[in-house]
Amino acid sequence: MDLKEAKALARRSMGDKRYEHTLNVKKMAVKLAKLYGADPDQAALAALLHDCAKERPKEELLQIIRDNAIIAENAENRPTPVWHGICAAILARTQWGVTDEAVLSAVACHTTGKPGMSLLDKIIFLADMTSAERDFPGVDELRRLACRDLDLAMIEGLDQTIRFVKQGKKEVDPMSRAAYNDLVKTYYGGRVSHE
Numbered sequence: 001m002d003l004k005e006a007k008a009l010a011r012r013s014m015g016d017k018r019y020e021h022t023l024n025v026k027k028m029a030v031k032l033a034k035l036y037g038a039d040p041d042q043a044a045l046a047a048l049l050h051d052c053a054k055e056r057p058k059e060e061l062l063q064i065i066r067d068n069a070i071i072a073e074n075a076e077n078r079p080t081p082v083w084h085g086i087c088a089a090i091l092a093r094t095q096w097g098v099t100d101e102a103v104l105s106a107v108a109c110h111t112t113g114k115p116g117m118s119l120l121d122k123i124i125f126l127a128d129m130t131s132a133e134r135d136f137p138g139v140d141e142l143r144r145l146a147c148r149d150l151d152l153a154m155i156e157g158l159d160q161t162i163r164f165v166k167q168g169k170k171e172v173d174p175m176s177r178a179a180y181n182d183l184v185k186t187y188y189g190g191r192v193s194h195e
């Protein structure tokens with residue numbers, strides 16, 4: 001699948017607002033890719049695909065997870081808000097003709113991160129969190145930080161994500177905690193952690 005096809009797929013997979021978000025994520029992802037020496041085309045492709053399953057009904061996402069149990073791992077037991085990234089990666093691999101493992105990984109983990117994130121994984125996670133239309137408190141600082149220190153921005157971004165989920169009394173995905181603890185360990189030598 002090339003970028004033009006991915007853009008057309010994104011356009012027909014979502015409403016106007018989410019499509020605008022997707023184009024903003026693409027812009028930010030390409031900017032970060034150029035800054036940090038990643039491939040801008042891989043970043044653009046992952047960004048265009050990352051939310052392409054988000055508007056599908058929960059039952060359909062669950063079916064995709066069950067039909068692809070091996071690659072979906074234990075996604076069924078993870079919080080439902082993280083399903084759409086995993087499902088987009090499954091559909092990209094099985095139906096949309098995407099073979100680039102780096103792109104598939106970045107799409108799959110864009111909501112939660114994971115331990116041992118690649119440069120592209122980090123770029124897509126942060127581009128999604130700091131795309132132009134985002135306006136949560138602290139987003140400007142996070143946007144600046146993403147351009148200055150990608151790993152520190154990941155730590156801040158995951159910390160905010162985990163706090164936000166906890167505040168909403170929702171279940172924190174174990175992968176977010178694992179990603180946070182892994183990054184902190186690498187960055188600071190493991191002095192802070194999310195239990």
Ligand SMILES: [Fe+2]
Nearest residue numbers: 050051054111
């Ligand atoms: Fe998403």
Ligand SMILES: [Fe+2]
Nearest residue numbers: 021050051128
């Ligand atoms: Fe998104």
